[in-house]
Amino acid sequence: MKFGSIERGPGRMLLLGTLANSFGNGVFLTVSVLYFTRIAGFSPTQLGLGLSIAGIAGLFAGVPFGHLADRKGARGTTVVLLMLAGLATTAYLATDSFPLFVVIATFYATFDRGAHAARQALIPAVLSGEKLVLVRARIRVFTNLGISAGAGLGGLALLWDTRASYLLMFAINALSFVVCGLLFLRLPAAPVAADRAPGEPRLAVLRDRPYALLALINMVMLLYIPILGVIMPLWISLHTDAPRSLTAVLLLLNTLSVVALQVRVTKKIDSLEPAIRSFRTAGLVLLASCLAFALSADRGGVAATAALVVAAALHVYGEMVQSAGSWVIGYELAPADKQGQYQGLFNTGIAAVQMFGPVSLTLLLVDWGTPGWLVLGGVFLAGGLLMAPAVRWAQGRRATAGETDPAPLAV
Incomplete structure (x- = not known):
């Protein structure tokens, strides 16, 4: 993907930093489980427990x-947290006991999620007057590209299957945080929020019930995240006659679709009204995707494959429109001087779904089968429809508080 005029200046630094960091994350995700179990010697139970403890810390x-x-x-905070996350990754190289692993994993998750929250405040701060939503779309594209490329390199380490190859991959991930931080240092300094007014709570977002509802609905819609990576392989092998290799094909379809179409899909979602419509669309499309997944059960190989291809195509379209709508809603309904804490809450849904989604959806979909898909489809539809009244409530709360609506985000 070539850099267009929009990436010049802050946009370009954000994209390059994202590409570097997501490449390291792709490497880490590919090799970490086997390293900790085969090389470090932890049992799968220990690994799961340690990552769960770390995930809870990252959640908050x-x-x-x-x-x-x-x-x-936002710039300085993001850079410091990126460097600390890189340092925590480096500390994994010295992990020789389970308690030490839990401590390091907890620091890593905390700094990584903290850096993500700070980065969400940094993006609108340095892109003032630029095409914010479109840059966010391209950030998502570059994230997918980086993770895919990193996974490819990590795959080579799995083929070599030596301690040295695994440690090299960890070092590359640590370096990716450093490179990302150095690139972000080239961004303009973000403005600092004014002192709190007398009586104003330190973490105002925790008392903003309308915004909390927006974050909750967004989290519900993010239940699509574990479907392809966790649920689909189990569903294909246990409930359909489709070839198991289809999983890899559909994951590739998802990645290529996001790379090719995310920016195009995002262009018309530039203010709250289109964002609300995008959630309704996502609810309907994800419902249709769930129905297609359900129809693939107990079919012949050809029919099951066709249903799964349709389900995956609907899934990725729903994913793209929901993502674009969530960027607009999450930013526009947060106070300009509190974007950090508000984005921190809004994006907590990602960590929550990554932590609890695989287990809950396995029980719902893999164990229960077709009825579970119908329930999940209804949940998606409800979330898509409920976003409109939730946005109106949040707008009313802002009007009562005397806050002015921001100018529509240009794309």
């Missing part, structure tokens, strides 16, 4: 670190 990191970004500056 977004709001306080986002608040820190508001108060101390």
